[in-house]
Amino acid sequence: MDEEYDAIVLGTGLKECILSGMLSVSGKKVLHIDRNKYYGGESASITPLEELFAKFNAPAPDETYGRGRDWNVDLIPKLLMANGLLVKLLIHTGVTRYLEFKSVEGSYVYKGGKISKVPVDQKEALASDLMGMFEKRRFRNFLIYVQDFQEDDAKTWKDFDPSTANMQSLYDKFGLDKNTQDFTGHALALYLNDNYLQQPAIQTIRRIKLYSDSLARYGKSPYLYPMYGLGELPQGFARLSAIYGGTYMLDKPIDEIVLGEGGKVVGVRSGNEIAKCKQVYCDPSYVPDRVRKKAQVIRCICLLDHPIPNTKDALSTQIIIPQKQVGRNSDIYISVVSYTHQVAAKGWFIAMVSTTVETNDPESEIKPGLDLLGPIRQKFVSVSDYYEPLDDGTQSQIFISESYDATTHFETTCLDVIKIYKFGTGEEFDFSKVKVELGEEEQ
Template sequence: MDEEYDVIVLGTGLKECILSGLLSVDGLKVLHMDRNDYYGGASTSLNLIQLWKRFRGNDKPPEQLGLSKEYNVDMIPKFMMANGGLVRVLIHTDVTKYLHFKAVDGSFVYNKGKVYKVPATDVEALKSPLMGLFEKRRARKFFIYVQDYDESDPKSHEGLDLSKVTARELITKYGLEDDTIDFIGHALALHFDDSYLNGPASDFVKRMKLYAESLARFQGGSPYIYPLYGLGELPQAFARLSAVYGGTYMLNKPECKVEFAGDGKAYGVTSEGETAKCKKVVCDPSYLPDKVKKVGKVARAVCIMSHPIPDTNDSHSAQVILPQKQLGRKSDMYLFCCSYAHNVAPKGKFIAFVSTEAETDNPEVELKPGIDLLGPVDEIFYETYDRYVPINNHETDNCFISTSYDGSTHFESTVTDVLAMYSKITGKAVDLSVDLSAASAASEE
């Protein structure tokens, strides 16, 4: 370990593995270490025995749940937008060759105690039971505006400068009702709370367009895709990419202590008495706890079921978003479901997650509105984890720390963090203007 590296990456979570892959492709000399003996860090996938060990200690899983090895239970469950940032990164790096994807069956929203399919186009708006007749017409006009909006074509702007107009002002122009605004803002534009209403309408419209474009990509029931065998495949695929380009991986390295010089700059990492030198350190918050601050926590439930989520058209994989207002909360709640259709459970079994930004110290009570929508569950596990953001100055200490994963069930915020970190590390942006038809080819329909 006496060699010198351009970058040492600590932790094999998804964000760290993507960065390790991108930096290796750029020709940087990368050493990637993890104190665990498995890939994935916080975003790993567990088999049934590992799941029981994590939540139930020495108890053994009941036999009727099937074989342990047939389970791949994500610890940070998220779907990918078919046209979104993560898919573009996968294609840009050619990691798609290590993975197979399948479209997610359904995208739903909770409204007044019921679950509805999310209407994403003017045609779907007219059919949706979410709205009355007059509201459907108003919503249809709004969807047409969004579909036709083209940043470079002023004719499509209808006299509005979306960089100056707020999302609230744009919505007001179309006279939409509160419930309609709820599902558009949270289930289509995928905002976590209502603060987006005071932000520029341009971001809001971009997010809606991304949803519609992703939906059109596979003509499926949702805009999302998900890898066969679970998300644990992703860190490993990026690790393979890094190795192909000369990156070095070391798992099961205890301690992993970042070494700092007198001027406060990181110069290497020590493990088992040996120090590897480097110019920059990239890590998750757990490796440099004194350079991050806690900003919240996520509450979640992991459920094993023998049926799909009710009222989701028997979808084998689905997302249901419960907007904050519908629950009288400050942030949204998310249901995520996948099953044997994506090779993450034995035949007939479904894995469902309920997650949200925690507002109390009691996940059982807090997550109840989501859990009530699942119907009978075979097993349920509760957990909370803290969310951290870096507070260091990377220019003075050479350390680049990722933020913790949020409670949402899609990857858009994850990719934003990775791309921002990449720009800080390298001083340049990743070119994501890729041919997305390659994604369609990589997807197993």
């Protein structure tokens, strides 16, 4: 440990592992430390099942749960958008070779007490039970507009300037009713709340395009999920970092981040050892005095021995409950994965219900989600604080990631990583530049 590094990364969550990998690939000498014995921090998948029960102080699972080590249970539920930023990162860094994926089978939205499939193309829109006949026509016209929309071709904007006009005015232009706005903004554009309505329409158009481009990649739904759970993702980037010379230390408590002149970081202390460095990258848990609490997120892991009712027995699915449907300010998300992803024993399903906390009784806030699941065999609830850094880190050279938010996909995760990378290296993260070949040559 008593060496000098360009950067020390603390915590092996997904964000830190991506950063570690990118820094190593760019030639930096990296030391990557975690206080835990395992990789992944908050983004680990817990295995075996006994470990998960112990973590939540529950009595050990009985034999009906099958073999404990057939389970890999995520703590933070997220899915990958097939055409999203994380997939781009995986491809460009070559980390994709460590992973296999399955397409998520269905994407549903909640309306009036029941769930319906999210209509994603004109054909599905016309068949959907979410809208009346005339509304379907209007929604179809809206979808065609978004599909034909080209940012660099003002002709396709149809007398509407999406960079100045807000999204509400675009909805109004097509005469879409509140219900349709609801599932468009929340189930297609994947906004957590309704603030987007007052923001330039271009942002929402981009998000709907991301949704439909993702859908076009592997069919069925725009979402992907990795075999053996999300914990494989940070591990893949950790390996990338190691292959490019990064040094790994687990089970190493961090006692102090050592500052030098002008409050600039000069090293990291563990016991009597000090590793010197020019920069530190870390998650909020390593620097409690440099972050502030922004909100709370509730997540409930539910183990089920059956698929979710009304999803055609889908082995994986996502259900979005738009805020307004249940009188809230932020959406409730449900993601479901199962034994087909090697994350549960044969016949078992893992449903995760999550949302941003709005009251003093977060457990009752997720009830509309729990009610959709059918009988729940075991439930684990956690409420975690959501932290953000106090500054951008350029002064102290301590770059801190935000906690994982309640969104169900990795877009905000990647944006945070790209932002930190920019502050840390002074360089814009260029996807085309990171394309590395990892020993692909063959004889």
